[in-house]
Amino acid sequence: MSSPTALPTSEVARRFEEQTTLAAWGAAALGLLFGLISFGGEARPIAAHAGELDVTQPAAGTASLITAAAFLLSTLLHRRHETRAMPGWQRAVSHISTAMLTVVFGAVAFMAVLTAGEILALGLQGFVPAPIAAALLTAIASAAGSWLAFQAGIELRTRNLTQLLFGYLTIGTLFAMITAADPLWWQLHFSSLGNAWAFNLTVIVAGLLVAAVGLYIGRDLHRWMGDSRLKAIGIVVVLFTATGAALAGVGVFPVATASVAHNIAAIGTLCLFAAAALAVTIVMPGPTPMMTLTTVGAGIALVTAVLLWRPFGVYNLAGLEVIVVGIIFVWLTTLVRTIGASAPEQTRASARTRLLQATKRTRTQT
Structure with missing residues (x-):
């Protein structure tokens, strides 16, 4: 053909x-x-x-x-x-x-x-x-x-995956809310929906999708920067993949039956995502002014959202979770669009025959 x-x-x-x-x-x-x-x-x-x-x-x-x-x-x-x-x-x-x-x-x-x-x-x-x-x-x-x-x-494209991720989270959470046994779940937090299989499945698949987004971000970065930054790109991919695994753990361990493991997975998701965001920002060659503005704005918005939750008590934890997810969506969308605008659309095959060997050679060259 x-x-x-x-x-x-x-x-x-x-x-x-x-x-x-x-x-x-x-x-x-x-x-x-x-x-x-x-x-x-x-x-x-x-x-x-x-x-x-x-x-x-x-x-x-x-x-x-x-x-x-x-x-x-x-x-x-x-x-x-x-x-x-x-x-x-x-x-x-x-x-x-x-x-x-x-x-x-x-x-x-x-x-x-x-x-x-x-x-x-x-x-x-x-x-x-x-x-x-x-x-x-x-x-x-x-x-x-x-x-x-x-x-x-x-x-x-990578930006299609981010749209799919947040669209899927919306659909899955909506289904979990419609079928929730406790209509007052929102007075606590979204993890209260974890008593139902729908929410747990949504979070597990969302974790898989976050890992896939990380792989695609790595692909775009490699198309952009080539083998010379393969080690740094690998770190970004590993961090995003670990974030996805931790997010999946939130669904694997429901708060009602495994609260300690659930909380560890939830905190781990936030910490790993912050590390992945920092890593990809450092690896990118010269973030654009719009990317820098969005990052600073997202940071300020997150701090403000937390303060409005505690100590001002404007909304509860469920409200905070919605706001945080929205802020992450804006930042992640800006990130993948920025990378996508700079990365060539053509596939770029690596000249390194082995991934670990590529890391060693890159270290020698630097």
Whole structure:
């Protein structure tokens, strides 16, 4: 198959759009088939209580698997050539990030369908769709998820991952709030939602996505600065990956059953993210004035937010957590856009055959 880059830009865009549309129709057909098999001619409510059969959970599971498959297929079709010239360690990092994102896209589709189902159930109370209607809903969800995932597989930028991260956190937290057993959870903190599996799963997958963002930041920095800064870039990647692991630990250890481990993971997430932010700021060659302004502004905003929580008591811990996440989103978005604007879009294969050997050679050169 000839490289699409040899074709005019308009022809490449048209071909990609045709492939994406075809993938969406294929996903719809699979979703319809699996939906008909799952519901087996039995009418079910859109959403039901624990232990009862409903439409949403089978639809979410089906859409999740099909969406993940669409992303993986698109990546293999359009980006496998990027790793051909890479050494083994760099190729392994690329494959790991692809595997992580395959899981993430499936989880995003799963949580999005669950949330949509709960909202529909609240708005259409008492409505029980016919099996064919439930299968059609499954087909629509599968097509929508696959259309987005297939596009991402064609060309995925780091800034797209940050948008996906905070969008997923919003969807997952919304679902956890809708299904929370305690309607007064907000009087404490978001960890109070940890008694439900939805919030824990959201945080675990968010940790996986943070680690993937770190890998993509490392990719962009390497495209920008090359092998000469490989050791410093590696430190940035390790710190972001550790941040993601700590965040996943917040979900693995719910506050209700493992409060000590939960608190350690939560504090570790904040400390590791601060270290990662400091490291990437130092590694970047000459942060732009806008990046510097955003960093200073984010620091001032964080201090102000903490002071408004304690000692002034303007809001509780849950309110503080929302504000902190919002500030981090603004800063992280500015960071990845700044790096993305400076880094070339072309893949850059490392000249180092071994990662540890690359670190040693870099030290010798300096």
